[in-house]
Amino acid sequence: MKYEVVIGLETHVQLKTLSKMWCGCANLYGAEPNTQVCPICLGMPGVLPVPNAEALRLTALTGFLLNSEVPSKAKFDRKNYFYPDSAKNYQLTQLDMPSTQGGFVEFEMGDELARVNITRAHLEEDVGKSTHFSDYSGVDFNRAGVPLLEIITEPEISSPNMAFEYLNALKNILQYGGVSDCDMEKGQVRCDLNVSVRSLGQKELGAKVEIKNMNSFSGARRALEYEISRQVKVLSEGGLLRQETRRWDDEAGITDSMRTKEEAHDYRYFPDPDLMPHTPSQEWHEQVRACVVELPLARKHRLMADYQLPSGDADVFVGDPALGDYYEKVAKGVKNPKAVANWVINTLQAKMTESGLGLPDLRFDPSAIGELVNLVEGGQINSRIAQEVFLEMFNSGQNPAVIVEAKGLLQVSDSDELGQMCRDVIVANPGSADDFCNGKTAALNFLKGQVMKASQGKANPQLVGELLEQILNE
């Protein structure tokens, strides 16, 4: 009996705003408990919520980044349930008129392009944080009221790996767009997993198991892998699965049924009367849309196309947008952009790490690397000298041409001059010359090295090799 897996993900992302959703308390992680609270986010009697304009903007921006529709009217609803970390014992969220509808996320899985369709993304508020002690629990409301975007996929993810890739792709997009820092350590991204299995060909979905509040993507993948195998085992042994919420125990590597009585929640949703509908103008939409950035996948493809870069290089620049921006600045108009990429990815990054300098601190002009590459391409200097020039460039900020000139580092490519050097070296090293003539081709490298040494590294290595061979074969 073959089974197929159906996974749906609900990702909660904290929006990158300065203040909370309904009040002016700071939206910051790590403060002392209950120091970023006010009567509003503490749910004191008589308070009222007022929406954060930036949260609304970032929500619409997310809609555009995820290729969603941003409807002309959205509103807020009350989701009623009691829990100690909920200051009002209702959560302000969006039920039937969310801020975005539809959309999709594309990402690479191996060699293929995968797509996960998004049902919707809606805006809501985060709740406080409970800490459990031996005989009581304590609640910190610093996090209560932080704006949260809930992004829900269609139930069409077909493997734990795909879920993992999707989550990473989503995270990259949101970081790219400036919507959220997606810092998992700070709890800025949490995920609920919905997973069911059904026999191949079966139309109805199997019983859905929900695993809540995952805060690591690899943990989510592990949980899904375990849960799927558990479900398949139950079914293949003739058992029945029931809809439930389970908890992932990462240490033990298993999911556990939650101990509380599983009673389907009746949230008694109704439109919130304190908050007025959001019906932004075309103009507002256009202003938000203007902030849409190029998505990571699109950027990768463009870098590969425009700069003839291999996938690996493009990935580096997409993974580090600042570096990518720098690369594009440097590579403009250069004949060999791949060479520029090599310099940036390898030599520049290494030097930056070593020296502790960041991109904004670099002393040389962005055009300098291009110039350096052109000097090598043009044969004016060889690659070893180029390394030397780069070092000087990095430390002093001077342009390569100036350095080459000042230090007299121009490559020697004159056949006569080189030819003479070669003859001199052959004469000085008869043994190696004989070795080569007797078939030890490696001896050539030694001779080549000697010519390079004699020329203080400035000889054109390729020409030297050619000339030596030529002469020795005479």
Add this chain to the structure above:
Amino acid sequence: MEIDLQHVVNLARINLSLEEEARIRPQMKEILKYIDKLNELDVEGIEPTAHALPLTNVMRKDEVQRSLSSEDALRNAPRQANGLFVVPKIVE
């Protein structure tokens, strides 16, 4: 129309004494019978009034305002410890 009183009372997290329940049960029945008169009306095509005023796009600038000190925040807490609001142990 009989209310499932036990169910609603659970949802609302409110204990009723036996006397209260004895009083409230018939009262609810009466009240529900009364509000059922709304079924006499044809509300086809009528928009519900979800908001009392036709206001839209009310929002505030994303600015940080001063929060309460944790002392003031916890001043009314029935139980507190180490800056946290204390509740009976939550068992997931």
Add this chain to the structure above:
Amino acid sequence: MPHTLTIHELTARLAAKELTASEIVQACMDRIASVDGELNAFIGHDVEDALAQAELADRALADGVVHEAKPLLGVPIAIKDVIAVKDQPLSCGSKILGEFISPYEATVISKLRDAGAVIFGRLNMDEFAMGSSTENSAYQPARNPWDTDRIPGGSSGGSAVAVAADECIASLGSDTGGSIRQPASLCGCVGLKPTYGRVSRFGLVAYASSLDQIGPLTKDVHDAAIMLNVISGYDPQDSTSEPRDVPDYSAALNGEIKGLKVGLPKEYQSAGLDPEVKSNVDAAVAKLEELGAEIMDISLPHTEYAIAAYYIIATAEASANLARFDGVRYGDRIDGVDPIEMLCATRGTGFGEEVKRRIILGTYVLSSGYYDAYYLRAQKVRTLVRDDYLKAFEKVDLIASPTSPTAAFKVGEKVGDPLQMYLSDIYTISANLASTCGISVPCGFTSRGLPVGLQLLGQPFGEKQLLQAAHAYEQHTDWHSRRPPLN
């Protein structure tokens, strides 16, 4: 006697230095000491704090601050205990809040302060504003000063009693289904419910968020206009606050009523209308006509459905608004082995029976399977009720009716029959559903000497015209100068 004066009379005397704020406040304090033991208008009041504020007011007056700048300077105003005052207790007429002290203040309170008022006292009320008699208070029920065996109305019972008995010069109440207008009517004072959105709700403990409004209870219409000017205005902390200019309401009180069209809803001739109330209100309407108003019949066809719609919508919103009272962050907690047990015990003990009834009803009408049949349907009926009014206001400027179908009833008379109590809201409730403004002014007495109120309803944000008409009527009668036979 300073405490028997109105705001406009007092400010004149203060300006003329015939009285000091301290004298006025002291007179009120003495009056409270004398009568409130019997009336229970106040849940609490801080004499020292009130006198300290009075002293500050006197200093300001001595420094030359005038009432043009601070219209309420030196005037003691008492507050229904459902409005947050910084660093003061807040009970909402309930036990569940325990020793709660509010760390913040309602916008209307800030406005009163800016106007120089002496803000004092916590006025008795039906618990969480749910009730029409103030018998649902967790404290003693308040008593009608005209007959202390009778209720003063509710839920702002204390607010009406304190004004009628001259324990304060004016008060603030809240009105969700008539809770300002009805007690004003039963106690013989003026009670104004502004249009929804006219006055900020920030700091008003919510009962029904789409229906609640804060408003003044005063001794005459001029005072109501002064109070309305002080408390009205757009508030960025209240998303339901209307961004609209506040006109000078006092300036509108020119006595002109000629040509004003006043509608009488034919559906209001209900069976429960007390004949003595009817005759007093008819006489008042006749007076309006005598003064030049044009009286005509109008129809509000959905009147009979308003109460049902109200009790579904209000209780639904209330069931969510009162969910925050759980003993976690504030209030009186009854412990339990787990949070659920604690919650159920805390709320079971802390809430009174009427509150429980409404939370149960509200939870039920929102619950799975019932939302469409009850809540959604009620919201649609609300639209029909509102449209009735908008249509009527195309024909008339104001709508007149009794405020309450009866005068004050005896304590205990209706408490056992909640539905009967709800039905007495018939004339006031629609104005909240239609989100418009209304005022109750005294218009006579029954043969038992109990006050009767005339209700006028105005167009949304038409308080100017409303006050103008009410004032014109009032000035041609002397009901507003009558005082209850206390002591």
